[in-house]
Amino acid sequence: MRTLTTIGQLKGAVGQSVWIGCWLNGKRSSGKIQFLQLRDGIGYVQGVVVKSEVEEKVWNAAKELTQESSLYVKGIVREEPRSQSGFELTVEEVEIIQLAQDYPITPKEHGVDYLMDRRHLWLRAPKQRAILVIRAEIIRSIQQFFDERNFTLVDPPVLTPSSCEGTTNLFHTKYFDEDAYLTQSGQLYMEAAAMALGKVYSFGPTFRAEKSKTRRHLIEFWMIEPEMAFVDHEENLRVQEQFVSFVVQNVLKHCRKELETIGRDVGKLEAIQAPFPRITYDEAIKFLQEQGHEIQWGEDFGAPHETAIAEKYDRPVFITHYPTSFKAFYMKPDPNRPEVVLCADMIAPEGYGEIIGGSQRIDDPELLAERFAEHELSTEAYQWYLDLRKYGTVPHSGFGLGLERTVAWICGLDHVRETIPFPRMLYRLYP
Numbered sequence: 001m002r003t004l005t006t007i008g009q010l011k012g013a014v015g016q017s018v019w020i021g022c023w024l025n026g027k028r029s030s031g032k033i034q035f036l037q038l039r040d041g042i043g044y045v046q047g048v049v050v051k052s053e054v055e056e057k058v059w060n061a062a063k064e065l066t067q068e069s070s071l072y073v074k075g076i077v078r079e080e081p082r083s084q085s086g087f088e089l090t091v092e093e094v095e096i097i098q099l100a101q102d103y104p105i106t107p108k109e110h111g112v113d114y115l116m117d118r119r120h121l122w123l124r125a126p127k128q129r130a131i132l133v134i135r136a137e138i139i140r141s142i143q144q145f146f147d148e149r150n151f152t153l154v155d156p157p158v159l160t161p162s163s164c165e166g167t168t169n170l171f172h173t174k175y176f177d178e179d180a181y182l183t184q185s186g187q188l189y190m191e192a193a194a195m196a197l198g199k200v201y202s203f204g205p206t207f208r209a210e211k212s213k214t215r216r217h218l219i220e221f222w223m224i225e226p227e228m229a230f231v232d233h234e235e236n237l238r239v240q241e242q243f244v245s246f247v248v249q250n251v252l253k254h255c256r257k258e259l260e261t262i263g264r265d266v267g268k269l270e271a272i273q274a275p276f277p278r279i280t281y282d283e284a285i286k287f288l289q290e291q292g293h294e295i296q297w298g299e300d301f302g303a304p305h306e307t308a309i310a311e312k313y314d315r316p317v318f319i320t321h322y323p324t325s326f327k328a329f330y331m332k333p334d335p336n337r338p339e340v341v342l343c344a345d346m347i348a349p350e351g352y353g354e355i356i357g358g359s360q361r362i363d364d365p366e367l368l369a370e371r372f373a374e375h376e377l378s379t380e381a382y383q384w385y386l387d388l389r390k391y392g393t394v395p396h397s398g399f400g401l402g403l404e405r406t407v408a409w410i411c412g413l414d415h416v417r418e419t420i421p422f423p424r425m426l427y428r429l430y431p
Contacts, residue, residue: 003019004019006040006043007020007022007045010077014077016076017074018074018075018077019073019074020045021070021072022038022040023068024036024066024071025068032051035048036073036091044085045085045089046083046088046089048089048091049062054093058091058092061096062094067100067106068100069098070096070100071096071097073089073091074094075089075091077089105124112417116417117430119421119431120422130261131419133255135419135420137250138406140250141251145247151201153203155204156190156202157186157189158182158183159181159183161175161179161181162382169209169210182207183204184207186223187400195229195396199228200227202224203224216303218424221405221416222403223401223402224400225400226398226399232360236344236358236398237320237344241316241346243401244401245272248272248410252266262412264411268349268350268412272315276316277313278318279320281319281320284309287309288308293305293308297323298323300326306347306354310353311349313349314349316347317349318344318347321334321343322343322345324340325339327343328359329371329372329377330368331343331360332363344356345357349409352408354402354405355405355406356401357399358400360397361398362389364389368389404416
């Protein structure tokens, strides 16, 4: 049984003869030398096959290889500063596992629908692989940030008896003899967990049955939702900007090669350092009106509005104190101005829109009961949530970050469909 070395381990094997398991990404030939572009899922390396230095069967096997064929390669590790990995292999042996026939994704241009129908194969492309590596680093950094600050990871249910925010954009299913819905947020459950554990966060899938086809929306996406007891609106904002700064700087530290592969301007990411600028909803409305946008106080912002505001800054910007009228029922009104709530949306630069929404939550049981009546919410379905204000209520705040939109921004992508391995969109459930 041969022992395999990964491409990521070649640095410690210079001058040695090693076996790697890999796929052929591509190849070229110059007469008596073949150059094999090999990948093993961890990295890329070039294998050099010199006809005069190998047996004829090795030369012929290399010549027979097609794009995405799988193989074992034995070779001597050489330093090569010009290569992406910093090394190359002088090939000694080639053992074909399978010859791939007519691989459907070629170096020529393909349409998006063609590639999405073959997403299971498109993931192998260098850019798509790099995006998934960056996504994994973002996830690792998110968990590190909260774990180092004594947050406890809590998993909310995916099946719920009601909507978190009283909306109707829900996926309905039957739960035996009852109605149930796929979750659109774990926030309410995180509030319950915060009353037990102080500082918590959830990390899981959420679902929105919205018939939207914009470049910012997916039907299924992942949310990170922290909730913090004894934390007010101001402290909530500080946590958010520290959090996003931490994640971006970690990506810069650990994913330089991947950022280079996708062509990301890292200078724009290097500017992402807390603190972030803040403007109120009032100030945002005034600015937009001065820029010629037809929007009035009391209306929510759309993508063009968020983009116009974000263009003023080189880092995310908070828009705070939105009108109570169109925000969620659980948001705490400003004590000095009850027509607005203690909330904020974090708008990413470069036109990527809202990546975080958060607020201080209502902790007054009487006011929450009033909100339930105003929004015509079922007290029976939400009795457990009302209980949280009945038994030891405290000031508390939280927020939710959408992972895919954040990945799109950090990677500089045109569409969120490339931020998740198998996207679910309005007209896409395959593969």
